[in-house]
Amino acid sequence: MLESLARGIIWPLLIGAILGGAAALFGGPALFWGAVSLALAAAFIIQFITFQEPVLRPAEPGSDDPLGLLSPQTRLLLEQLPMPVMLLDGAQCVLFANKSMRDVLGIGLDGKRVSAVLRNPEVLLAITDAGHGESSNVSFTLPVPVERHFQAYAARVSVSPPVTVLLLHDLTMIRRSEQMRTDFIANVSHELRTPLAAVTGFIDTLRGHAKDDEVAREQFLEIMATETARMRRLIHDLLSLTRIEMNEHVPPQGRVDLVGVVRQAAAVLMPLAAQDGIVVVVEPGPALPLVLGEHDDLAQVFQNLIHNAIKYGRENGRVTVTLGQQDGQVFVAIHDEGEGVAPAAIPRLTERFYRVDVKRSRERDGTGLGLAIVKHIVNRHHGRLAIESTLGEGSVFTVFLPPAPAENSAKPPLPEYVT
Ligand code: ADP
Numbered sequence: 001m002l003e004s005l006a007r008g009i010i011w012p013l014l015i016g017a018i019l020g021g022a023a024a025l026f027g028g029p030a031l032f033w034g035a036v037s038l039a040l041a042a043a044f045i046i047q048f049i050t051f052q053e054p055v056l057r058p059a060e061p062g063s064d065d066p067l068g069l070l071s072p073q074t075r076l077l078l079e080q081l082p083m084p085v086m087l088l089d090g091a092q093c094v095l096f097a098n099k100s101m102r103d104v105l106g107i108g109l110d111g112k113r114v115s116a117v118l119r120n121p122e123v124l125l126a127i128t129d130a131g132h133g134e135s136s137n138v139s140f141t142l143p144v145p146v147e148r149h150f151q152a153y154a155a156r157v158s159v160s161p162p163v164t165v166l167l168l169h170d171l172t173m174i175r176r177s178e179q180m181r182t183d184f185i186a187n188v189s190h191e192l193r194t195p196l197a198a199v200t201g202f203i204d205t206l207r208g209h210a211k212d213d214e215v216a217r218e219q220f221l222e223i224m225a226t227e228t229a230r231m232r233r234l235i236h237d238l239l240s241l242t243r244i245e246m247n248e249h250v251p252p253q254g255r256v257d258l259v260g261v262v263r264q265a266a267a268v269l270m271p272l273a274a275q276d277g278i279v280v281v282v283e284p285g286p287a288l289p290l291v292l293g294e295h296d297d298l299a300q301v302f303q304n305l306i307h308n309a310i311k312y313g314r315e316n317g318r319v320t321v322t323l324g325q326q327d328g329q330v331f332v333a334i335h336d337e338g339e340g341v342a343p344a345a346i347p348r349l350t351e352r353f354y355r356v357d358v359k360r361s362r363e364r365d366g367t368g369l370g371l372a373i374v375k376h377i378v379n380r381h382h383g384r385l386a387i388e389s390t391l392g393e394g395s396v397f398t399v400f401l402p403p404a405p406a407e408n409s410a411k412p413p414l415p416e417y418v419t
Pocket of ligand 1: 304308309311312313336338339340341349350354355356357361362365366367368369370371372395
């Protein structure tokens with residue numbers, strides 16, 4: 001690189017020196033430095049335009065080193081590419097594999113036959129076809145250590161010496177999100193289908209043999225009201241989740257007093273708790289700083305968590321909400337005395353529609369979306385949700401939120417009213 005730079009620079013410098021000499025002779029020192037700077041600038045521009053090494057050098061006659069085709073810059077560029085790249089010789093042995101390719105297939109690839117490092121028949125066929133001049137694209141899956149999906153592109157890049165390139169495009173994330181979308185639609189349809197089927201069934205019964213049965217009619221109407229309420233809750237939660245996801249990247253603007261929010265959420269849920277003989281106690285602790293947040297979103301977080309503590313808590317038991325500070329964060333911990341959650345299920349609780357006990361959740365008017373909503377709101381607030389649980393003893397759901405920065409006392413004065 002330095003050698004070629006020196007080669008490229010020499011002529012403009014020579015011309016610059018002559019011009020500079022002439023300028024010093026006839027125009028004095030100012031003109032001399034001007035001419036030297038101009039010559040240097042020209043030298044660099046000329047170096048970049050005319051003396052750049054080509055990406056693939058033409059193979060030197062009689063050269064049997066295929067890697068001689070690559071300039072050092074090209075090698076460096078290929079090494080740094082985030083996309084897995086591999087070059088193969090005429091015997092399908094690895095000439096070069098960049099870091100991304102080594103991350104996929106492992107280290108020590110150089111010199112090995114491609115069939116020994118990538119055992120996929122379609123990809124091997126694509127490489128053979130590429131060696132005959134036919135570029136091709138194939139999709140394949142690597143099952144271990146974790147399932148990954150790729151699209152492979154093979155093409156011949158040099159005939160003499162023979163070199164084939166293999167590029168991989170990682171489709172794993174795309175496939176995963178497609179799968180999540182399909183699962184989500186299947187889950188929503190399933191959740192709606194059950195209450196809808198119940199309502200449709202009762203409408204038919206009321207039109208048919210239960211037409212004149214007043215007792216049955218009251219009973220069926222009651223069930224229909226429950227089922228439609230379930231559908232309404234599900235749609236409400238789905239819309240909340242969509243709205244929260246859409247705003248997840250927008251930093252919250254308000255300054256919120258968590259004690260007030262928690263007290264309000266607990267007060268709203270008191271009558272529900274009373275039905276199960278549960279007492280909700282808020283322990284606010286010492287004075288807490290405000291947090292940066294959206295009041296309504298945080299109210300939803302604590303309503304969902306306190307509601308869950310009541311739904312899955314112990315009848316005639318206690319739900320305790322403790323507030324405090326830890327490691328520079330404000331926390332709200334909701335303790336219940338319910339059956340708790342098995343350790344294996346804890347990481348899955350915030351997944352949409354995940355429920356440890358579907359029947360219990362349905363009986364308690366659950367939609368399976370409450371904790372997913374909590375997780376997204378907490379993420380938006382740059383906070384953290386910690387879940388601890390002991391089977392047979394109860395659970396603690398703790399939300400950590402960063403405190404709001406101190407308000408700037410030197411605020412700009414409010415604009416005066418225009419009369
Ligand atoms: P749901 O509407 O079913 O309550 P959530 O997303 O709020 O949905 O909660 C998901 C699941 O997590 C619940 O179905 C329940 O199995 C479990 N869960 C949530 N909170 C608690 C808790 N305090 N104690 C035990 N299990 C809980």
